[in-house]
Amino acid sequence: MITKQTNENASIVFTCSGTSKRSTELTAEEHSVVRVLSGELKVIQSDKTYVFGAGDTYLLPRNRLALLVKSDKDGEPYKAIVVKLSHNILRSFYEANPSLVNSVSKTDHIVRLGKSPLFDSFFDSMIPYFNLEYQLPPELSQLKIREAVTILRTVNGDVDSILSDFSEPHKINLVEFMQTNFMFNMPLEKFSYLTGRSLTTFKRDFKKAFNTTPQKWLTQKRLELARFQLTEQKRKPIDIYFEVGFENLSHFSYAFKKEFGITPRELASH
Template identity: 55%
Template sequence: MDYQVNYINPDIKLSNYSGKLFKTEAAFNDHLLVWLISGETKIIQADESFVFGPGSTFLIPRNQLAAIINIPKDGLPHKAVAMHLTAKRLREFYDRQNAKIKTAIPKIFSFHKHPLLESCLASLIPYFDMQENFPENIASLKITEAISILRNIDADIDDVLASFEEPDKIDLTAFMEKNFMFNMPLEKFGYLTGRSLTTFKRDFHKAFNSTPQRWLTKKRLELAHYQLNEKNKKPVEIYYETGFENLSHFSFAFKKQFGYSPTELQKINKNS
């Protein structure tokens, strides 16, 4: 099996992937704290991208649209410990704190090979071999330890972890123009723009005079065409960065839109 996930608790898991690459597009419901043991993780957002190697520890805040690509490297699988910092656990933690919270724009936090965090997450590995259930009180202690370390490392972390607000209704046009390349369910796009699915579809048609599916496909193909034509990238490099699930679906949609395949466009550019 290429991809294996072991849980010691619903909120703590060890993933092990040995295929070519594993891509997911998500806006997680929980903050996700990850310690990368081996392999490489690329995180692509609308404004910036990150590459993390072995020993890296990073936090992906909830509701942040991103394409996450996990890649085995140097003959080793992609192996990582991930901890979900749920709203329930964070509320319980911050109910006991006197934290002063400011409004903040969530961002990906990087804690490169930080010894305290690495030690905390590495201490979980022996528990994945347990046959019996992992005691909830110990899991709670480990998650509380991780949150406490994060607060000790970064004074701004409270502004993200202690914010429990749901997304407000925002400018749909600006949001979609910025995030169209992420292959999200329409319900998730609606939630992130502060709308129900029905309201999202209605407002979308008003803004773009099109259905979301047609508009998204067209925008993604236009971006892919630009990457191929202007940046000289290969189809295999860009299909997952432009919101397509696999190379064959991308090639089919591309040819239907432009009348030639991505490979044919490459040959045209090479000859000219």
């Protein structure tokens, strides 16, 4: 079970996983800075996988698809602090410092942030906030977010190109995007938004490109990926079903047998 403590004013979140492994998908609408306190976090994107342990810090750019696998490690549950960098604070900062706005980065990748006593002090200072019996004053939470931005820019001089990007997704190549990101299990509305389309236009363009519906195509692609991982990579069904886009193991097994006439477990045991 995932427990989450958060202060709505602060946009600062403490998460703790009480299970040995927990997976969630993320398409954050705001940039986020994450410090892993304990346990292990695997961040899986379409073309790259990152592993973060206790003391690691990373920046997750907004509107980037990622699968998060949170696990216990060394007897400790996964715990992390997430600081969301609000559009309003970032926009105010870069409007006041226009010389810092350089070419906007369209990177889809996570930014691994280096070790720094500045990060250590920053996140240590926030831990007591989660024991408060009252909400953190919004003025203080905004101050902490501004502090996070300052530290980010001090530790990594390249983040301006990411943080100063306030553009919305534009219309992109639908076929290329779907072939790359089909394993992410999210609503069609999110797929359409990330490809720069309305839902109606997305469905129309999808039908034209693939000659089928998005739901049928996504299921087929996910099952084909699952079969490859079971047969060629010798992975177990319980380790892959979420990574290939299914919400639970029973639904995955049912769909797999319906498609291939054999259960994932039976195929994996061959």
